[in-house]
Amino acid sequence: MSTPTDNLTRRRLLMALPLAGAGVAGFAFWKMLSGMEHGSFNPHDINAPVLDRPVPDFPLTPLPPTEGFTAQDLQRTSKPVLVNFFASWCIPCLAEMPTLMTLQGKLDIWGIAYKDKPENTASFLRHSGNPFTRLGDDHTGRAGMEWGISGVPETFLVGPGGVIRWHTATPLTEETINRVLLPLAHRLQTP
Amino acid sequence: MTLHRRLIACMAVLALMATPALVLAVDDPSEMLSDPQQEARAQAIGAQLRCLVCQNESIEDSSASLARDLRRVVREHVAKGEDNKQVMAWMVSRYGNFIRLKPAFSAGTLLLWAMPVLALLMGLGTAFLFYRRRASAPPPPPLTEDEKARLARLTKD
Numbered sequence: 506m507s508t509p510t511d512n513l514t515r516r517r518l519l520m521a522l523p524l525a526g527a528g529v530a531g532f533a534f535w536k537m538l539s540g541m542e543h544g545s546f547n548p549h550d551i552n553a554p555v556l557d558r559p560v561p562d563f564p565l566t567p568l569p570p571t572e573g574f575t576a577q578d579l580q581r582t583s584k585p586v587l588v589n590f591f592a593s594w595c596i597p598c599l600a601e602m603p604t605l606m607t608l609q610g611k612l613d614i615w616g617i618a619y620k621d622k623p624e625n626t627a628s629f630l631r632h633s634g635n636p637f638t639r640l641g642d643d644h645t646g647r648a649g650m651e652w653g654i655s656g657v658p659e660t661f662l663v664g665p666g667g668v669i670r671w672h673t674a675t676p677l678t679e680e681t682i683n684r685v686l687l688p689l690a691h692r693l694q695t696p
Numbered sequence: 697m698t699l700h701r702r703l704i705a706c707m708a709v710l711a712l713m714a715t716p717a718l719v720l721a722v723d724d725p726s727e728m729l730s731d732p733q734q735e736a737r738a739q740a741i742g743a744q745l746r747c748l749v750c751q752n753e754s755i756e757d758s759s760a761s762l763a764r765d766l767r768r769v770v771r772e773h774v775a776k777g778e779d780n781k782q783v784m785a786w787m788v789s790r791y792g793n794f795i796r797l798k799p800a801f802s803a804g805t806l807l808l809w810a811m812p813v814l815a816l817l818m819g820l821g822t823a824f825l826f827y828r829r830r831a832s833a834p835p836p837p838p839l840t841e842d843e844k845a846r847l848a849r850l851t852k853d
Binding site for chain 2: 554555561620645646647650651652653655656
């Protein structure tokens with residue numbers, strides 16, 4: 506038989522359980538949201554499997570006057586390379602261009618025009634400036650699939666030896682570049 | 697009258713909402729494989745793959761251009777004679793486990809898959825405890841004279 510004190514402790518325990526549950530959930534949400542504030546939590550970063558993997562083989566048509574590039578080219582570089590998927594029909598890409606332009610000289614940027622017509626890509630780059638040292642055309646979207654992108658813009662940082670070290674599925678911002686990208690590129694360059 | 701009209705409007709909206717489900721997402725019959733058996737298998741695989749653009753649709757249901765590309769890849773691989781696991785592996789290695797609409801059984805998803813059984817066991821356990829407690833509870837004390845009189849009054853008619 507349970508005594509009144511027993512009942513009281515049980516009632517207190519029953520009340521404490523949901524409170525503790527709510528506390529844990531609250532802490533988890535706070536952690537997630539504060540991570541979002543600093544850009545360290547990205548719910549859209551759904552294709553992280555490429556991280557720390559060698560670049561995939563992918564078909565790419567060179568876009569004159571540059572020579573285009575292959576997986577082998579990325580494996581052969583001794584410096585980190587930023588690979589940017591973009592398209593002239595993509596508004597966030599247009600918004601991202603000035604940020605990419607500020608990276609010129611600090612980091613090699615190789616571009617992949619995703620599902621676009623070469624003439625549209627050319628006029629897009631005439632208007633926004635061309636930050637790419639190499640440029641290829643992925644007309645069919647096949648290269649995008651090999652890299653596992655789900656839209657544009659998406660950006661990958663490829664370390665020396667052709668290993669993907671960083672990825673984002675959102676437009677690059679000044680803050681991401683200074684806080685994450687450039688420090689990482691620097692670390693990759695001076696092992 | 698207004699209610700009537702509202703009902704009709706409601707039904708029209710519902711009918712509109714239901715229509716897309718009846719339309720095949722395959723925009724172009726030339727996308728389909730000529731072998732009906734292979735096409736059926738490709739559709740079964742595609743129904744298990746999440747469209748990464750409209751994330752709660754399968755690539756068979758979605759008309760996003762990425763979904764169309766992925767449908768084509770599935771059909772290429774099926775036509776080459778690959779089995780379902782191989783096609784799934786191709787997708788997962790590029791897009792991660794997120795592309796599976798049905799999560800794979802692994803250490804990370806063990807709790808997820810075991811949850812129905814666990815919930816059933818917990819429910820049975822709780823039911824058993826309640827049942828035992830009730831069975832062992834002492835019988836209620838007999839009614840007092842007052843209560844007997846009240847009961848008699850209430851059941852008189």
